[in-house]
Amino acid sequence: QQTAYLKAYERKIKLPPHIEEVGREIGIIAEGLGFKAYLVGGVVRDILLGKEVWDVDFVVEGDAIKVAELLAQKHKVEFHPFPEFGTAHVKVKGLKLELATTRRETYPHPGAYPLVEYASLREDLLRRDFTINAMAVSVNSQDFGTLIDYFGGLRDLKDRLIRVLHPLSFVEDPVRILRALRFAGRLGFKLSKSTERLLRSAVSLGAISSAPKGRIMNEVRLALREERFLEILELYRKYQILAEIFKGITWSPKLEKKLLRLRDIITWHKIEFPKEVMDYGWVYLLVLLEEMKEEEGMAFLRDISAPSWVRETYKIMKRGSKSTEKSLLEAKRNSEVYLSLKNKPLYFLLMLMTKENLKEKVKLYLEKLRFVKVNVEKFRGLSGRELGEAIEKEKMKIMDEALE
Numbered sequence: 115q116q117t118a119y120l121k122a123y124e125r126k127i128k129l130p131p132h133i134e135e136v137g138r139e140i141g142i143i144a145e146g147l148g149f150k151a152y153l154v155g156g157v158v159r160d161i162l163l164g165k166e167v168w169d170v171d172f173v174v175e176g177d178a179i180k181v182a183e184l185l186a187q188k189h190k191v192e193f194h195p196f197p198e199f200g201t202a203h204v205k206v207k208g209l210k211l212e213l214a215t216t217r218r219e220t221y222p223h224p225g226a227y228p229l230v231e232y233a234s235l236r237e238d239l240l241r242r243d244f245t246i247n248a249m250a251v252s253v254n255s256q257d258f259g260t261l262i263d264y265f266g267g268l269r270d271l272k273d274r275l276i277r278v279l280h281p282l283s284f285v286e287d288p289v290r291i292l293r294a295l296r297f298a299g300r301l302g303f304k305l306s307k308s309t310e311r312l313l314r315s316a317v318s319l320g321a322i323s324s325a326p327k328g329r330i331m332n333e334v335r336l337a338l339r340e341e342r343f344l345e346i347l348e349l350y351r352k353y354q355i356l357a358e359i360f361k362g363i364t365w366s367p368k369l370e371k372k373l374l375r376l377r378d379i380i381t382w383h384k385i386e387f388p389k390e391v392m393d394y395g396w397v398y399l400l401v402l403l404e405e406m407k408e409e410e411g412m413a414f415l416r417d418i419s420a421p422s423w424v425r426e427t428y429k430i431m432k433r434g435s436k437s438t439e440k441s442l443l444e445a446k447r448n449s450e451v452y453l454s455l456k457n458k459p460l461y462f463l464l465m466l467m468t469k470e471n472l473k474e475k476v477k478l479y480l481e482k483l484r485f486v487k488v489n490v491e492k493f494r495g496l497s498g499r500e501l502g503e504a505i506e507k508e509k510m511k512i513m514d515e516a517l518e
């Protein structure tokens with residue numbers, strides 16, 4: 115009976131060659147030790163979506179650390195065991211592998227870090243967040259490439275749905291509320307009807323505020339890295355968690371328009387300056403935090419462990435933005451535009467471009483003024499500060515006279 119049930123949900127899938135190769139090796143090592151090994155989680159989802167993957171998770175029904183150690187020996191590379199979690203990391207041929215012993219997780223109270231015990235593959239998949247993240251592929255020789263999909267992940271992937279595995283999922287771990295919206299935003303998926311209901315109900319019961327702040331902030335940080343961060347923010351708003359996360363921000367059509375303008379600016383910047391491509395999520399965040407009082411914004415940046423340059427940029431934004439905006443608005447000559455923007459962080463400049471009346475001037479600075487070069491031969495004999503000043507003066511002369 116059990117086998118018949120499983121069969122109905124099994125099919126073979128073709129793995130990308132670089133993963134197939136290492137998968138077969140792991141399968142053989144595991145078998146030699148009497149264990150079974152599987153590719154699991156997000157990597158299976160991404161392979162089925164045809165995405166390229168380099169971070170690859172395997173689980174082992176047995177001692178994953180031993181399997182990782184033998185794999186590392188075979189490739190003569192280092193391996194990093196974490197015995198307290200039953201996991202190990204190995205890098206093989208550019209792939210970052212994580213091998214973990216299959217485990218079950220129980221939550222002592224909602225939002226807490228779970229208690230972990232070793233268990234079967236099925237239980238390991240059952241502890242996961244969504245059906246599309248709860249599939250496995252066997253790398254064992256007798257059924258290599260077989261998709262193991264107990265919960266209908268493949269169907270949901272086709273129907274473009276995020277679905278939890280059981281009704282208490284969001285209450286048990288409220289971080290999944292944010293994860294659901296992150297995946298929905300990233301992939302352009304919807305929440306299934308029941309998942310949507312469960313999510314709304316967990317939110318209205320205060321699940322977000324009951325979860326440890328560090329875990330929530332960590333998830334927001336991951337969302338910031340997403341290409342479609344703005345879509346994720348929209349979903350935060352739709353499901354009423356935006357105000358809980360960004361306390362002190364009121365969503366308004368004006369703010370929304372500004373964020374949409376920023377999206378266009380970022381697209382422009384990526385195309386124009388591919389070598390300068392950066393973590394654009396921080397720019398969205400800065401635009402959002404502009405709405406807050408400086409102390410609140412700084413506290414948020416501390417909570418999210420923002421790098422120091424983000425905090426510096428925020429300070430410049432809150433304290434220096436008005437004077438820069440004023441001098442830029444009044445600037446008539448190219449050199450005046452240049453002087454207003456020189457040495458300002460790029461993130462700040464992109465943020466300034468969201469203001470319609472300043473956009474063209476910042477664009478001129480980014481596209482032309484900052485690249486004006488002078489022939490230093492002209493200033494032979496000068497050095498240090500004198501030379502610096504002469505160069506700057508000459509640059510401004512060129513931009514005012516020669517730049518169309």
Ligand code: ATP
Nearest residue numbers: 154155156157241242243244247248287289290293
């Ligand atoms: P990404 O593409 O963002 O790395 P991922 O699916 O690989 O996505 P990870 O955060 O690396 O996500 O987690 C790996 C897997 O662990 C997930 O696919 C999911 O199966 C499981 N997982 C992660 N976080 C949770 C959670 N909070 N609750 C349940 N399962 C989780």
